[in-house]
Amino acid sequence: MYNKLQYISQGESVEEQLYNIHQALDNGCDWIQMRFKYQKPKKTFALAEAVKFLCEEYLANFIINDDVDLAKQFAADGVHLGLSDMGVADARTILGKTKIIGATANTFEDIIRQVNNGCDYIGLGPFQHTKTKNNLSPILGLEGYQSIITKLNDQQVEIPIYAIGGITLENVDDLMATGIHGIAVSGIITKSDQKNKLITELNEKLYVTI
Numbered sequence: 001m002y003n004k005l006q007y008i009s010q011g012e013s014v015e016e017q018l019y020n021i022h023q024a025l026d027n028g029c030d031w032i033q034m035r036f037k038y039q040k041p042k043k044t045f046a047l048a049e050a051v052k053f054l055c056e057e058y059l060a061n062f063i064i065n066d067d068v069d070l071a072k073q074f075a076a077d078g079v080h081l082g083l084s085d086m087g088v089a090d091a092r093t094i095l096g097k098t099k100i101i102g103a104t105a106n107t108f109e110d111i112i113r114q115v116n117n118g119c120d121y122i123g124l125g126p127f128q129h130t131k132t133k134n135n136l137s138p139i140l141g142l143e144g145y146q147s148i149i150t151k152l153n154d155q156q157v158e159i160p161i162y163a164i165g166g167i168t169l170e171n172v173d174d175l176m177a178t179g180i181h182g183i184a185v186s187g188i189i190t191k192s193d194q195k196n197k198l199i200t201e202l203n204e205k206l207y208v209t210i
């Protein structure tokens with residue numbers, strides 16, 4: 001089963017990205033999504049090469065945001081694709097059966113479409129407003145997750161759902177109570193000056209068995 005905590009990388013430069021990813025790994029994250037948007041290919045390539053190496057060293061999952069060809073080139077563990085990225089079925093043809101393909105959803109209908117196209121997990125969001133991403137889909141709030149998860153359960157759709165968007169430590173218990181599998185976070189980990197404590201507390205909440 002997939003880890004319940006994904007760290008989505010941040011940073012304006014290759015160096016800043018690498019520093020943030022290294023810090024996340026050092027402090028207990030074992031799922032990294034490299035998200036380095038609108039960059040020159042040379043920089044993205046250099047970052048991917050370094051992150052691949054780091055994730056191997058830390059035995060962490062290495063997922064690349066948006067770029068299926070880059071994921072193929074570096075034999076990453078998988079890719080995350082949004083509603084306006086390459087389709088999941090095309091990505092599956094390129095990457096093959098064993099790679100992880102995550103897909104974004106904002107509605108129940110999005111989830112069904114992405115699942116039918118063969119994704120392995122869903123990033124469902126945004127939970128609330130965040131400065132990390134522009135052009136957000138409509139905010140779901142706790143009620144949005146509750147209603148979507150209820151529909152999924154009613155229709156016996158089984159897929160790991162990760163909540164995403166503006167999530168803080170204080171939100172985790174309520175989000176997990178909706179029945180999601182885990183969370184994908186960026187800002188709280190990147191900005192924390194007590195990363196070990198934060199990641200430990202996040203994991204304690206995520207892996208608690210009630």
Ligand SMILES: Cc1ncc(COP(=O)(O)OP(=O)(O)O)c(N)n1
Pocket residue numbers: 006008033035065066080081082083084085102103104105122123124125133162164184
């Ligand atoms: C786990 C997870 N969920 C959702 C997203 C958002 O993907 P997308 O909609 O393609 O937006 P960008 O991240 O590409 O700006 C994600 N990256 N990860």
Ligand SMILES: Cc1nc(C(=O)O)sc1CCOP(=O)(O)O
Pocket residue numbers: 008104123124125126127129130131132133136137164165166167184185186187188
């Ligand atoms: C990358 C991303 N996708 C989102 C979506 O709703 O699809 S929200 C988001 C940003 C996640 O970062 P933070 O934890 O800092 O809010």
Ligand SMILES: [Mg+2]
Pocket residue numbers: 065066080081082083085
């Ligand atoms: Mg995308």
